Amino acid sequence: MGRLQGKAAVILGASDERSMGFATAKRFVEEGAKVVLAARRGDNVRELADRLGGTSIACDITNEADIAALAAKALEEFGRLDVAVNYSGVDVAESIMESTAEGLRKSSEVHFVGTALFIRHMASAMAHGGSIITTSSLTALAQAPNYAAYAGAKAGADTIVRIAANELGERGIRVNSIAPGFTRSAMTDAYFEMENITKAFIKEIPLGKFVVVEDIAETALWLAAEAGSTTGQVIDVTGGQSLRRVPLPIDFG
């Protein structure tokens, strides 16, 4: 019997087959879950959901009505919601001296406000308890140049995760976040094409290999299925890079 047999899950941020969202959905389905895949662009996600025999919906995390509709979709399709995973993210890279209100707000809308409202609406649909999983970042654990807007919002969201875990524990709802390291995914593909960047990063990873989306999917599965006493935590999936550092621009040669 699968580890998620009888469970219904929503996964937001699954618009590309190279994404953490799709890898997670695939793994969840293998373990018996029924899934709703969601992403900002509805056409891509529909095709991916079809491949897995799941259902899909367009959802922009910066639109609260979309988030509410995502939770409603799970209830409508499956009559329940047990697991909700949020991978939505936007790559905002600006140095402090060049940072803009626009960049800061864009990151906050997705990572900070979005995460909080995602937790709220998913929790309200979880009648039998459940597991809410959101995405932090290596950059919230180790200083990454130019990532103030991104990492600041992610770190703020991690605090919301702790507060939510504290408030929602009595409803049997666990709330955790996963902090991926430098992971090859749809969002980072361009960086992985640059050898000077991959060479500088690999030196800082004790396990000597890059994180892959399947690592993130396995962690999400564990948080969804078995981690019955784990709540309010940031799970570090950086290959140990948080023990070292994020390279500086001068390290890129």
Place this chain on the structure above:
Amino acid sequence: MIGRLEGKTALVIGAAGRDNMGQVIARRFAKEGAKVVVAGRRMDELERFAAEIGGKATKVDVTRKADLEAAAKLAKDEFGHLDIALNATGWGLLKGFLETTEEEFDAMSELQFKGPFLFMQSMIAAMDNKAGGRGGSIIQISSATAKIMFHDHAAYMGAKAGTDHLIRVVANEFGTHGIRANSISPGLTESPMTQDAMGVPGLKEAFLKGYPLGRIGTADDIAAAAVFVASDECFMTGENLQISGGLTLRGNPTREDIAASVAAASATE
């Protein structure tokens, strides 16, 4: 001008090496008006140094409780009270995790874990305002490596991290006895202990990249922090101060980074 530690008595342990961190701190305490007892294992240097700063010298092996109690008593007998106690003893063993012998581990634990434990016990007894003392500030020198990684330094790092936790325990249990306890963590510091290594071309450069403020630390930086933590202006307890120019925001170089930096420097010579 009135010094910031006027009217206080301080005991500084680990001050038997010429111009080491303990001596730089003790000199600064004296300059700020404190009466200072300096302690360590080599009496000749301690006597010379005590004469320089107008203090007292006493022999202390930090792993022996009787020595620690005697040092606290000396401070009280000579100056009437003990207000500040700082432990700067340490052994910077650089040895691979698997290569570290049981003997080395035991010696490290004795000096850097048991020593601070006995140090805190003895100083609490001398400072406790419910047992004849008038309260005080206990300061332990820790290390940035108790928080961030460095290679071949496991025994040292583990003992320092354990001691930081003891500091929290003491702060929690003895705050109402008038005692504050904190630790101060230097990064790489220019000192007699690191002088030889710093002479190797390329070595310092490998570390420097990890320092947002653009330089490694000095014992004077640590002394300045110690004066604040020692003074009555400081309401902090149970804390660990990182006095390393932002090193913990970045990190130490790996073994390979250091080797590459040294090789590059020697190639251009």
